[in-house]
Amino acid sequence: MDVLGFQPMWYVPTIGSATVIAIIATIHVMASHTSVGASILLAYLATKAYRENIPQIYDYIKRYLLALLVFSYVSGSITGPGIWFSATVANPRGISALIHNFVWVWAAEWIWFVAEVTLVYILYYTLGRIDQKSWLRLAWTFAIGSWATMYIIVGILSFMLSPGHEKWFTTGNILDAFYNKNYFPHLLMRSSFMFAIAGTIGIVIASLMKKDVPENVYKSIVKTMSYWGIGGLVFGTMFFGWYVSTLPERSLIMLAGIVPKWYYALIFGILLVLLAHFVLTSIKPTVARPYIAYPIYALIFFMGVYPEEKIRETIRKPYVAGEFVWVNQIIARDVPAKGIKSEVDTIKEKGFLKVNPFVPEGLKTITPENKIMAGKAIAILQCSGCHNVTGASGLRPFAKKFEGMTSEDAVYGFLSNYLTPQAHPAYMPYFVGKDEELRALSAYIADMVSKGGRVSAKIEVPTSSIQAHK
Amino acid sequence: MSMVAYQNLTRWLLLGVLALMLLGGRLAFAGQSLADVSAMLKAMADPAGAPFFPVVMQILQVLTWALHIVFVWTSIGGLFYAIYGFTRKDPNHQRLAKAMLELSKVSVSLAIVLGVAPLLFYQVIYDPLWYASANLSASWYIMFIVSLLIGYYLIWGAYFTRMKPQIATLFSIGGVIFLLLVGFIIHVVNYQALYPEKWVEWYTSGGTTMNHTGWGIYAFNIFRYLAFLVFPAISVIGVFMMLYAWYFGKRPEFERDYVNFSAKLGAKLALMGGAGWIVFHVLYIFSVPADWNAKGSIFAWLSVLGLLLCAGVIFIAQKNPIGMAIPSLVAGTVATLLIAVFREYLRVASTVRFGYSIYEYKVNLEWLSPMLFLGTTLTGLILYAYAWWMAYKAGRTPKGEVYQASETEHHLGEVSVFIVILWAIVFVGTGLIIIARNYI
Numbered sequence: 001m002d003v004l005g006f007q008p009m010w011y012v013p014t015i016g017s018a019t020v021i022a023i024i025a026t027i028h029v030m031a032s033h034t035s036v037g038a039s040i041l042l043a044y045l046a047t048k049a050y051r052e053n054i055p056q057i058y059d060y061i062k063r064y065l066l067a068l069l070v071f072s073y074v075s076g077s078i079t080g081p082g083i084w085f086s087a088t089v090a091n092p093r094g095i096s097a098l099i100h101n102f103v104w105v106w107a108a109e110w111i112w113f114v115a116e117v118t119l120v121y122i123l124y125y126t127l128g129r130i131d132q133k134s135w136l137r138l139a140w141t142f143a144i145g146s147w148a149t150m151y152i153i154v155g156i157l158s159f160m161l162s163p164g165h166e167k168w169f170t171t172g173n174i175l176d177a178f179y180n181k182n183y184f185p186h187l188l189m190r191s192s193f194m195f196a197i198a199g200t201i202g203i204v205i206a207s208l209m210k211k212d213v214p215e216n217v218y219k220s221i222v223k224t225m226s227y228w229g230i231g232g233l234v235f236g237t238m239f240f241g242w243y244v245s246t247l248p249e250r251s252l253i254m255l256a257g258i259v260p261k262w263y264y265a266l267i268f269g270i271l272l273v274l275l276a277h278f279v280l281t282s283i284k285p286t287v288a289r290p291y292i293a294y295p296i297y298a299l300i301f302f303m304g305v306y307p308e309e310k311i312r313e314t315i316r317k318p319y320v321a322g323e324f325v326w327v328n329q330i331i332a333r334d335v336p337a338k339g340i341k342s343e344v345d346t347i348k349e350k351g352f353l354k355v356n357p358f359v360p361e362g363l364k365t366i367t368p369e370n371k372i373m374a375g376k377a378i379a380i381l382q383c384s385g386c387h388n389v390t391g392a393s394g395l396r397p398f399a400k401k402f403e404g405m406t407s408e409d410a411v412y413g414f415l416s417n418y419l420t421p422q423a424h425p426a427y428m429p430y431f432v433g434k435d436e437e438l439r440a441l442s443a444y445i446a447d448m449v450s451k452g453g454r455v456s457a458k459i460e461v462p463t464s465s466i467q468a469h470k
Numbered sequence: 471m472s473m474v475a476y477q478n479l480t481r482w483l484l485l486g487v488l489a490l491m492l493l494g495g496r497l498a499f500a501g502q503s504l505a506d507v508s509a510m511l512k513a514m515a516d517p518a519g520a521p522f523f524p525v526v527m528q529i530l531q532v533l534t535w536a537l538h539i540v541f542v543w544t545s546i547g548g549l550f551y552a553i554y555g556f557t558r559k560d561p562n563h564q565r566l567a568k569a570m571l572e573l574s575k576v577s578v579s580l581a582i583v584l585g586v587a588p589l590l591f592y593q594v595i596y597d598p599l600w601y602a603s604a605n606l607s608a609s610w611y612i613m614f615i616v617s618l619l620i621g622y623y624l625i626w627g628a629y630f631t632r633m634k635p636q637i638a639t640l641f642s643i644g645g646v647i648f649l650l651l652v653g654f655i656i657h658v659v660n661y662q663a664l665y666p667e668k669w670v671e672w673y674t675s676g677g678t679t680m681n682h683t684g685w686g687i688y689a690f691n692i693f694r695y696l697a698f699l700v701f702p703a704i705s706v707i708g709v710f711m712m713l714y715a716w717y718f719g720k721r722p723e724f725e726r727d728y729v730n731f732s733a734k735l736g737a738k739l740a741l742m743g744g745a746g747w748i749v750f751h752v753l754y755i756f757s758v759p760a761d762w763n764a765k766g767s768i769f770a771w772l773s774v775l776g777l778l779l780c781a782g783v784i785f786i787a788q789k790n791p792i793g794m795a796i797p798s799l800v801a802g803t804v805a806t807l808l809i810a811v812f813r814e815y816l817r818v819a820s821t822v823r824f825g826y827s828i829y830e831y832k833v834n835l836e837w838l839s840p841m842l843f844l845g846t847t848l849t850g851l852i853l854y855a856y857a858w859w860m861a862y863k864a865g866r867t868p869k870g871e872v873y874q875a876s877e878t879e880h881h882l883g884e885v886s887v888f889i890v891i892l893w894a895i896v897f898v899g900t901g902l903i904i905i906a907r908n909y910i
Contacts, residue, residue, distance in 0.1 A: 005514040007601045008673045010608035011682040020612060074622050077582045081589075082615035089608035089684065092601040093516075096593070100518035103527075103594045104839035110587045111843075111850035117583045118854070121576055122861045129864040134875045137883040138860065141853055144890045151897055165908050174521070174839045179904040331517070338834050340517040357510045360674040380682060459680045466677055 004343050004355040006329060007092040011380045013457050014394035017090035018313060018385065024082040026306045030197070031076030033190065033305075035068050035120075036146045037198025041228055043136075043143040045221070050132050056217045058127060064205050065124045073120055080113075091385070093329045094160075094320030101177065101322070101338075102156050109152040115145040147191070154187045155179065161316050162248045162323050169324075172337025177322070182246035189239035193304075195232030196274050199225040200297045203281055207288040219285040226282035233275050248323075250426045251315035258427055259314050263307040270303035317386070317427040326429045327385040344432050352378060352433035362465035366436050370465040375444025377459055378437055386428075392453040398445060399453030406450040412442035483643055507667045508824040514598035519832030522840050524595045528814060528828060531591035536803075536810040538588055539698075540706065541581035542653070545625075546699065547707025548574025549646040551739070552628065556635040556642070562731045566711070568632045569732075571642065573710060575629050578622050578649070595828040596663070596817060603663035606673055607655070608684030614655045621648025653699045654690075662689045664820040693757050697750035698809075704743025705784075709798045711736025712787065716795035722868050733791035740784045740798065748777045751809075762819040769808075769815035776808035842897075849893045856886040 010017055042061050049057035087095040099106070119142040126135060155178040158164065164180035167173075202225035210218055244255070277296055281288045318326050324340065326332045331343045346355060353359045353366075353374060359381075363374045379389040379398070392399035405411050415438060417423060419431035431438055448455045502510075520527060548570040555567025593600040604611050621644075628641035662672075672688040673681050715733035718724045752774060758764035783801040787794030821827070860879070867873040875883065 003510055003513045005517070005598075007514065008605040008608075008669070009680065009682050010605055010684045024615065070626060073579060074626065075619065077579060078615060078619050078622065081582065081586055084586075084589075085604075085611055085615055088601060088604050089611050092605055096516045096597055096601060097518060099590065099593055100516045100520065100597075102839070103521060103590055104843040106590055107530075107587060108839075108843045108846035110583075110590065111846045113583050113586065115850055115853055115857070117579050119857055121579070122857050126861060126864040128872065129867060130860055130873045131875055134860055134879065134883055137887050138857055141857070141886055141890045144894055145853065148890075148894060148897070151894070167908070172834065172836070174836055175900065175904050176908060179901040179908075181905060181909045183901060183905065335518070338518045339832070357513070357670055358673050358680065360677045360680065362677055377680060380680070457682070459682075461674075461678050469677065 002350060002355065003357040004346065005093070006356040006358060006381075008358045009381050009384075010089045011384050011389075011457060013390055014388050014397075016384065016386070016388060016395035017086070019395060021083065021086045021090050022306065022309050022313060024079050024086050025309050026301060027075055028079035028083055029305045029309065030301050031072040031079065032149070033194035033197045034201055035072035035076055035116075035198075036150055036191075037194035037196075037232075038064060038068055038072075038202065039116075039139075039143040039146040041195065041198050041202060041225070043139040044228075045224060046136055046139045048220075048224075050136055054217055054220075056213045057221065059213060060206065060209065060217075060221055062124070062127050063209055064202065065120065065127070067201065067205055069120060069124060073117060077113075077117060091320045091325075091327070091329065093331070094325045094327075097321040097325050098156060098160065101159070101174065105152055105156065105174070105178065109149055112145050112148040112152070116142065116149060119145065150190060150194075151187065154190060155183055157312075158183050158186055160321055161251065161312075168322075168337070169333075169335050170337055172335070180246075182243055185239050185243035185246055189236055189243050192232045192234075192236035192239055195228045196236065196278070197297075197300055199229030199232065199278065200274065200293055200300065203277075203288050203293040204290050204297060207290045207293060210288075222281050222285035222288050226278040226285070229278040230275065230282065233271060233278070237271065247315065253426050254315045254317070255311070259311050263311055266303040266307050270299055273299065273303075314427070318429040320385075328382045328429055329385075330382075330429070330432055332429065347432045348434070352382065352437050356381065360459075360461045360466075361469040362461035363459075365465075365468075366440050367465060367468070369462040371440045371443050372447050373444075373459055373461060374437070375440035375442070375447075376455075378433065378441045379444055380457070380459070382431070382433075382441075390448070390455050390457045397453075399449060402445050402449050403453075404449070406446050408439070408443045408446045411445045412439055415442055479643075483647065502667055502670055504667075504824060508826070510670075511598045511666055511821065511824050511826045514602065515826075515831065516597050517832075519834045520594050521834055521836050523833065523835075524828040524831045527591040527595050531588050531595075532807070532810045532814055534584065534591065535588035535813070536806045538581060538584040539702075539810075540806060541577040541584060542699070543703045543706040544710055545574050545577040545581055545703075546646060546649050546653070547703035547705075547710070547743075548577060549625065549628075549642050549649065550704060551707055551711075552642045553639055553646065556639040562728050564635060565728060566732050566735070567635070567638075569714060570707065570711070571625070571628055571632060571638070573707075573714075574645075575625050578625060582618070595831055596821070598666065598826070599663035599817070599821070602666070602669050603659045605684070606662055606669060606681075607659060607687055610655050610684065610687065611659065612684075614652055617648045617651045617655070621645050621652060624648060650699075654695065657695050657699065658687050658690055661691055661694060664816060665689060666821070666824060691754065691757060693750050693754040697747060697754045698813075701743050701746035701750055705740050705747050706743070706802065708736045708738065708740030708743055709784070709795070709802050711739065712791045712795040712798055716792050717865065719792060720866055729792070733795070737784060737787050737791035737794075737798075741781070741788065744777070744781045744784055748774070748781060751777060758816065761823060762816065764816065764819065767815055767819070769812045773805075773808045773812035776805035780805040845896070846893065849889050852889050853886050856882045 012020060042064055045057055046061055049055065049061070084095065119138060123135070123138055123142055126138070158180035159177050161182070162180065163169065163177045164182070165176055168176045203222060206218060206221045206225065213221075244252075247255070273296060277293070319332070320327050324331060324333045324335050330347065331340060333342050334340060351364070353364045359377060363370055363377050366374050383389050383398070386396055387401070388394040388397040391397055402411060405414070415431060419428070421430050424430040552567045552571040552574065555563040555570065558564065624641050624645035628638045628645055631637040631641060668688070672686065675681060712733050715729045715736065719729040755764050755770045755774070764770045780801040783794065783797050787798050818828070859882070860875070863873050
């Protein structure tokens with residue numbers, strides 16, 4: 001058996017596995033940015049309470065900590081591994097490439113995770129139980145420790161997009177890969193926006209306990225949240241501009257031409273809503289209302305973070321990690337420093353279905369009987385990372401892309417001209433496999449379109465093919 | 471609803487979960503040739519290799535798994551007891567149920583965060599096992615996250631309604647069902663991973679299809695599940711009750727009667743749960759395929775010996791459970807570590823059959839990132855020491871009083887803040903130097 005290291009494929013019809021990752025990642029970004037931003041805001045407020053002797057601020061801090069525990073530290077701590085789990089099953093070789101490069105870096109991040117989670121409980125339980133100075137020290141170590149988790153993950157996220165510098169491929173130096181040229185703008189952009197996210201939830205909590213604290217304290221808290229929020233938005237937007245200027249060429253092409261324009265409209269819209277809200281609450285803190293601030297917080301999820309996650313995913317294509325693992329799990333280029341070899345030539349020579357150990361034997365050799373099913377297997381294995389390959393709705397659906405193309409020859413003619421190393425679009429890998437495999441894929445697509453554009457995702461290996469194999 | 475009805479409901483629910491797990495765990499037996507499996511395993515190992523000596527990863531994996539699993543056990547054990555305690559009229563049971571629920575709530579957080587590390591080290595050296603098995607049951611794998619989220623929120627529901635025991639019981643039952651489901655999923659994934667010769671057969675249903683929906687559950691071992699999750703949860707929560715009595719017994723608002731009650735009950739539970747633990751652990755050893763040589767392995771019997779040692783200490787502890795709380799913790803730690811080593815032995819044994827050895831895993835040695843980890847660990851240890859010490863002191867301070875840190879503690883606090891800031895400066899500074907070197 002001559003095989004390459006492919007894993008069993010997971011196919012999610014219609015929405016695609018990428019959307020599963022995006023949903024989990026969005027929840028995580030909301031939760032983690034809220035908690036990291038809040039950790040710094042709360043340490044700042046605690047210092048203010050200590051210096052200016054305003055003990056009522058501690059009541060607010062305690063309430064905020066509880067909100068963090070219930071929301072951020074449940075949702076955030078579960079969806080953190082959740083991103084990892086979903087990426088494992090959606091892009092096993094992509095996440096594997098990241099883990100094998102950055103295992104120690106992730107382990108270092110884990111040290112801060114543990115610090116963060118234990119400290120949030122300790123802060124909550126010891127507030128008012130230990131002297132203020134000691135509590136303040138714990139609050140600041142919590143703030144810096146929480147932020148440190150962002151320091152680390154941003155480097156890995158940058159590498160996902162690109163190793164940044166060509167020399168990494170030959171030196172393999174982990175620092176060259178980690179401190180990408182967009183590392184700092186990325187870190188500063190996220191660090192800024194997180195204050196806007198944490199500030200919004202801070203206003204929700206303040207307005208909920210308006211009656212429990214003296215008016216001047218209440219105003220001071222709301223103003224603090226608003227000012228930090230405004231600062232976060234202004235600096236975040238500036239750093240976003242810087243971040244864009246450090247993106248690789250292909251990502252810029254995709255930002256300009258492929259990313260849907262309405263994503264930008266949503267993001268721009270939520271930035272304006274947030275700015276207007278913060279300006280209003282900073283001028284007149286008494287107008288802060290939970291039923292206004294909370295929906296705004298929820299809107300950040302749909303209008304801010306979700307489109308941002310989708311954009312980040314799109315501009316990374318056709319790769320999922322380090323500009324050498326394609327979204328279809330094929331290793332697309334050599335990484336001499338790590339002894340990694342491109343799989344393209346092997347697949348071209350031996351056939352895509354042959355080298356995947358998880359393809360049934362009865363589909364490895366294409367015959368007239370199994371051609372459609374072999375084509376479906378190829379579609380699921382090679383295309384479903386970005387396409388719904390069995391329907392006409394959802395993620396870039398095949399039935400829409402190939403609308404009206406009911407002849408195998410027509411589909412083949414199109415694909416064989418379009419998905420070549422020379423002509424393929426910047427965001428899509430070219431087809432890798434034998435010519436008969438491209439024909440099988442074409443036959444499947446034509447068959448699906450002629451059946452009305454929607455077929456079962458099930459793969460049935462014809463009995464004759466199983467017998468032939470035996 | 472009467473208390474008896476609640477108790478019955480609880481029992482039936484738990485039995486129902488176990489029955490479902492048994493039904494869900496259909497076993498398939500088929501195989502590829504040894505050479506095929508060997509080639510497949512080697513091809514599936516990431517071509518980047520491990521960035522450090524695999525044995526170091528393995529040791530870290532064992533240590534961090536042991537740490538993780540203790541909090542898994544206290545999460546589930548705490549809920550088991552809370553469900554029982556809430557149904558009892560006795561005020562001591564009611565009070566202890568609330569305390570164990572609180573322990574369970576915090577434990578879930580710690581179990582989640584601590585669980586990241588062993589998985590990280592595991593998938594660097596055993597990547598074919600991790601990825602293949604996870605992807606075989608991919609949809610379940612996603613349900614792991616969803617179930618954990620639901621389970622955790624149900625536990626928070628129980629915590630917020632703890633003053634209304636009937637409602638809290640229902641939330642706790644929901645919580646424990648979801649946690650057991652989460653445990654079931656990770657058990658299945660880890661267990662399937664041990665049978666590389668069956669992966670292709672499972673995934674293709676004997677060559678007839680591709681099970682890409684990810685809803686297949688291909689292997690389940692009830693002995694392993696009970697020995698690694700259910701019984702230890704009961705036993706370990708017992709030891710934690712003894713520790714609870716030892717720690718809080720010093721505070722004036724904890725009456726003698728209640729403290730003794732907690733410790734005694736804890737010792738009893740530790741012994742009862744421990745008995746089941748040993749039985750199912752031995753049964754599991756006997757259910758391991760003969761060619762893995764588990765029955766002849768020193769690691770298998772060391773793990774049994776660890777459990778027996780633990781049982782012995784807990785047996786002695788029945789007479790003086792508060793005094794024996796710390797020795798029981800130590801014995802429990804030894805047993806847990808030996809079980810972690812035995813688990814690791816099973817992975818080695820299941821893969822050497824196909825010539826896959828982590829000790830021969832491709833290594834792309836580099837020193838910078840392990841140094842980052844080491845530096846961060848040292849920073850973290852200083853910070854943990856300070857934070858945990860302050861928490862320990864605060865917990866022992868009577869209610870209504872504020873603990874005043876000593877001079878030494880203030881100094882440790884300053885060191886802790888300083889070293890955390892220093893870490894950040896070094897981290898950012900290194901980044902600036904690298905970027906200046908590469909891009910300017």
